[in-house]
Amino acid sequence: ANGRRRSSIAGVSTMANGGDNGVTFQLTPSSLLKIQKGDITQWSVDGFSDAIVNPANERMLGGGGADGAIHRAAGPELRDACYKVPEVRPGVRCPTGEARITPGFRLPASHVIHTVGPIYDAVPNPKAYLTNSYRNSLRVAKENNIQYIAFPAISCGVFGYPFDEAATVAISTVKEFGSDLKEVHFVLFSDEIYDAWLKAANELLQS
Ligand code: AR6
Numbered sequence: 001a002n003g004r005r006r007s008s009i010a011g012v013s014t015m016a017n018g019g020d021n022g023v024t025f026q027l028t029p030s031s032l033l034k035i036q037k038g039d040i041t042q043w044s045v046d047g048f049s050d051a052i053v054n055p056a057n058e059r060m061l062g063g064g065g066a067d068g069a070i071h072r073a074a075g076p077e078l079r080d081a082c083y084k085v086p087e088v089r090p091g092v093r094c095p096t097g098e099a100r101i102t103p104g105f106r107l108p109a110s111h112v113i114h115t116v117g118p119i120y121d122a123v124p125n126p127k128a129y130l131t132n133s134y135r136n137s138l139r140v141a142k143e144n145n146i147q148y149i150a151f152p153a154i155s156c157g158v159f160g161y162p163f164d165e166a167a168t169v170a171i172s173t174v175k176e177f178g179s180d181l182k183e184v185h186f187v188l189f190s191d192e193i194y195d196a197w198l199k200a201a202n203e204l205l206q207s
Pocket of ligand 1: 038039040041055056057062063064065066067068069117152153154155156157158159160187188189190193
């Protein structure tokens, strides 16, 4: 009696190397949301236009956490491509809440959508900024004909966003704005974050 589906729906793609972990929810008859544990640098959907989302900072030249892992896996070409993204003001290529796209270079995924989530304690309304990060990433994906996208838990590491609050923002924003894509995946690094995302999806994606 809820939106939960096992991930063995016929024809549903899975991670290139991620096995079949995870739970799949139906967003619309033609659009799925999938929650899984894993390393986002390994994610792709073979043969389709796909993108992973990089939880970056405003300079867009790399950093720690998932950003560092994505740059290492993509190779130095990714930093060069980021460097070429025009600054909107000195030192800022992507303001908080916005998104930019580059190729994926040596990553399995064909594109990287870079977005900057809020530092939880540094802005008056972190929820509005985190919503914008998800929404603008989905918008950039659609503008570039991406059909499959994978998000990490934006702002849930270095930027200190509480997992349960972030999960509610992530799922509700994808529910509202993500259904033009074939599949929206969340690829989550820890059990605790995975559990928070499943709880939010079970609450917000009732069928
Ligand atoms: N795959 C999936 N998730 C990952 C991976 C991975 N390979 N590595 C880490 N995570 P964070 P933020 C999870 O800190 O909070 C960087 O320095 C991680 O466990 O990467 O948005 C940037 O340059 C956490 O749950 O991003 C920025 O300065 C989630 O990804 C700043 O950190 C996000 O954690 C951005 O901070």
